[in-house]
Structure formats: structure tokens, C-alpha cells
Amino acid sequence: MQVDALLWLSFGGPEGPEDVRPFLENVTRGRGVPPERLDEVEQHYQHFGGVSPINALNCAAIEAVRAEFAAAGIDLPIYFGNRNWHPMAADTVAEMTAAGVKRALVFPTSAYGGYSACRQYDEDIVAARASVGADAPELVKLRHFFDHPLFIESFVDSVKAAAATLSTQDYRLVFTAHSVPLSADAAAGPPEEGGHRYSRQIAEAARLVAAGVGVADYDVVWQSRSGPARIPWLEPDIVDHLDALHAKGIGAVVGCPIGFVSDHLEVVWDLDTEARERAGELGMEFARAATPGADRRFAQLVVELVREHLDGAPARKLSEFPVAGCTVNGAICAVGCCEPAKRPARPA
Numbered sequence: 001m002q003v004d005a006l007l008w009l010s011f012g013g014p015e016g017p018e019d020v021r022p023f024l025e026n027v028t029r030g031r032g033v034p035p036e037r038l039d040e041v042e043q044h045y046q047h048f049g050g051v052s053p054i055n056a057l058n059c060a061a062i063e064a065v066r067a068e069f070a071a072a073g074i075d076l077p078i079y080f081g082n083r084n085w086h087p088m089a090a091d092t093v094a095e096m097t098a099a100g101v102k103r104a105l106v107f108p109t110s111a112y113g114g115y116s117a118c119r120q121y122d123e124d125i126v127a128a129r130a131s132v133g134a135d136a137p138e139l140v141k142l143r144h145f146f147d148h149p150l151f152i153e154s155f156v157d158s159v160k161a162a163a164a165t166l167s168t169q170d171y172r173l174v175f176t177a178h179s180v181p182l183s184a185d186a187a188a189g190p191p192e193e194g195g196h197r198y199s200r201q202i203a204e205a206a207r208l209v210a211a212g213v214g215v216a217d218y219d220v221v222w223q224s225r226s227g228p229a230r231i232p233w234l235e236p237d238i239v240d241h242l243d244a245l246h247a248k249g250i251g252a253v254v255g256c257p258i259g260f261v262s263d264h265l266e267v268v269w270d271l272d273t274e275a276r277e278r279a280g281e282l283g284m285e286f287a288r289a290a291t292p293g294a295d296r297r298f299a300q301l302v303v304e305l306v307r308e309h310l311d312g313a314p315a316r317k318l319s320e321f322p323v324a325g326c327t328v329n330g331a332i333c334a335v336g337c338c339e340p341a342k343r344p345a346r347p348a
């Protein structure tokens with residue numbers, strides 16, 4: 001396939017105290033997140049000076065991919081655009097159009113399926129192209145990579161490295177991912193797959209990493225719950241789970257943020273701040289495994305995903321899940337796939 005560019009499509013994050021509120025409003029527009037939750041999350045960002053680490057991490061990861069492209073003789077410019085903060089995807093796609101890009105691959109910074117992790121990026125692609133108009137380039141999104149060997153191997157090594165910092169090797173391995181409403185998880189994937197594509201892919205990635213580490217018993221839990229309390233989300237929460245582990249006499253935990261590709265705010269707040277603090281109160285040791293974003297293998301993974309399109313290279317994958325997430329111009333993966341949740345009306 002002939003392509004002219006790669007678009008790195010991410011979530012975006014604020015760059016200073018004044019950006020936080022407008023950023024949060026962009027994220028939650030029409031999504032039924034209560035104002036109290038926004039106030040709370042604003043404090044998490046302000047705790048770090050109103051700066052999310054996510055933009056700098058994306059820029060560093062893009063530089064790493066540029067170096068791998070150069071080494072591999074792949075001559076593709078890389079553009080960067082986000083859903084919720086500058087550089088906004090629509091502006092970036094306008095810039096690509098002006099530069100004469102006719103067809104680009106799109107790397108979304110999420111490894112998984114589901115509405116928030118996959119279909120919402122498709123919606124971003126549709127909206128960005130629509131804002132540019134008829135000259136917008138064709139945008140071909142790359143597939144889910146949660147079961148790519150380079151993604152899994154990076155987490156295996158980071159779990160081992162985190163475990164090595166503990167005073168004991170008798171630790172509990174606990175995987176965490178961003179919680180989503182139960183209804184969103186039930187609707188994840190095409191209906192004939194039976195739903196729950198997001199939580200099942202998380203479970204599969206956790207299984208592969210645990211096997212690579214050589215750990216038989218582990219847990220998969222959730223973090224960063226949002227939304228009104230009356231709507232059920234995936235549980236248990238990591239912080240509650242630490243209480244439960246403590247009650248069972250467990251004294252050391254390795255937390256592995258399997259649902260995230262880089263150390264953005266959910267990781268540095270919910271895990272490195274809240275979970276670590278709770279572990280401290282309980283007298284438990286807590287080590288957090290690094291996310292893969294800064295690992296050279298992550299850049300190599302992007303190169304491999306790109307090669308699947310440039311030269312028809314085979315898709316390397318460790319699970320039986322079908323290849324998914326790869327569509328053109330933001331088309332949905334399949335009829336009924338990852339339907340956006342119906343937002344319940346606010347109680348009167």
C-alpha cells in the first residue's frame with residue numbers, strides 16, 4: 001500500500017494550570033461526568049502544576065519511532081494530533097492536507113478494543129476529516145496491539161524489574177486498566193463476539209505477561225473510575241483491592257498498568273500517588289511496573305504495525321483474538337461494534 005505519512009493520534013493533556021478546566025471540558029462534553037468528579041480530577045492535574053506528562057511522552061515516543069524509521073529505511077513523516085488538547089487532530093489533519101498527504105496510517109495510542117480505547121479514535125478520525133473537507137487524506141487506522149509480542153515482552157521485563165526492587169519475591173502481581181462502565185464493556189466488540197472485548201483483551205494481555213514472568217496467580221483490577229456513582233463500572237478498584245490483599249496477609253504487590261501505554265496522569269496519580277499511599281498505610285510494599293511507551297520495543301512495535309501495511313508483513317500476535325481495530329476513514333470495525341453507551345438521563 002502506498003502511504004505518505006503516519007499520524008500519531010492520542011488523548012492529549014493540559015500543559016499548564018489554565019489548560020486544565022478547558023481540557024477536562026473537552027474530555028467530558030456530553031458524557032455525564034458529574035461536576036464533583038471534574039473538581040476532583042482537576043486537583044489531580046493541579047497537583048502536578050496543571051501539566052499532564054502525556055504530551056511530552058508522546059513527543060519522545062514519536063522521536064524514537066523517527067529513529068527506528070530512519071534505521072529501517074522507512075521514509076514517512078510523522079504527524080501528531082490529539083482528541084482533547086493541542087495539537088488537535090483536526091488541525092493536524094489540515095496541516096497534512098496542506099502538505100499534500102493523500103493517504104496516511106494512523107497509530108492510536110491505545111492497544112485495546114472498546115468504545116473509549118478504539119471506536120472513539122475512529123470518531124476522532126471522522127471528525128478531523130470532516131473539518132478539513134473533501135481534500136482530507138485517506139486515514140487508515142492500525143490494529144489493536146495488546147497481544148503483540150513486543151508489547152507483552154516489554155511488560156514482562158518491567159514487571160521483573162519492579163519485583164526486583166522489593167525486599168521479598170513473595171509478592172502478588174496485580175494488573176490494572178482504566179475502568180469503564182459495565183454497559184460499555186458489555187457492548188465492546190462486534191455483537192457476535194459476545195461483548196466484553198475490552199475486558200477480555202485486558203485479561204488476555206495480563207495472562208500473557210504473567211506467563212512470561214512465570215507467575216501463576218495474579219489479579220486483574222481497575223482504576224480511574226469516573227461517572228455518576230449509580231452507574232456500575234468494572235470493579236474492584238485497585239485501592240480497594242489493596243485492602244483485600246492486606247486482609248489476606250499479602251505484604252508486597254507489583255502493580256502492572258497493563259491498560260496503558262505510557263506514564264500519563266492516571267498512572268502517576270491513581271497508581272504512584274493513591275495506590276502507593278494506601279499500600280504505605282497498610283504497611284505493604286508496592287512497586288509499579290513501567291509502561292512500555294519509553295521502551296525501544298514500543299517504537300519497534302510501531303514499525304512492525306506500519307510494515308504490515310507497507311509490505312504486507314504478517315501480523316505478529318500471541319492470542320487467538322482476531323486482528324481488529326484496523327479501518328479506513330474512521331469506519332467502525334463491524335456492525336454494532338463498541339456501540340457508544342446510551343447516556344442515562346440525569347435524575348430529576
Ligand SMILES: CC1=C(CCC(=O)O)c2cc3nc(cc4[nH]c(cc5[nH]c(cc1n2)c(C)c5CCC(=O)O)c(CCC(=O)O)c4C)C(CCC(=O)O)=C3C
Binds near residue numbers: 011178179
Ligand atoms: C478505556 C480508557 C482509557 C484507555 C484507552 C486510551 O488510552 O485511550 C483512557 C485513557 C485516558 N484517559 C485520560 C483522561 C481522562 N479520562 C476521563 C474519563 C474517562 N476515561 C474513560 C476510559 C478510558 N480512558 C472513560 C469511560 C471515562 C468517562 C467519561 C467518558 O465516558 O468518556 C477523564 C475525565 C475526568 C474523569 O472522570 O476522570 C480524563 C481527564 C487520559 C489522559 C491522561 C493524562 O492527561 O495524562 C488517558 C490516556
Ligand SMILES: [Fe+2]
Binds near residue numbers: 178
Ligand atoms: Fe480516561
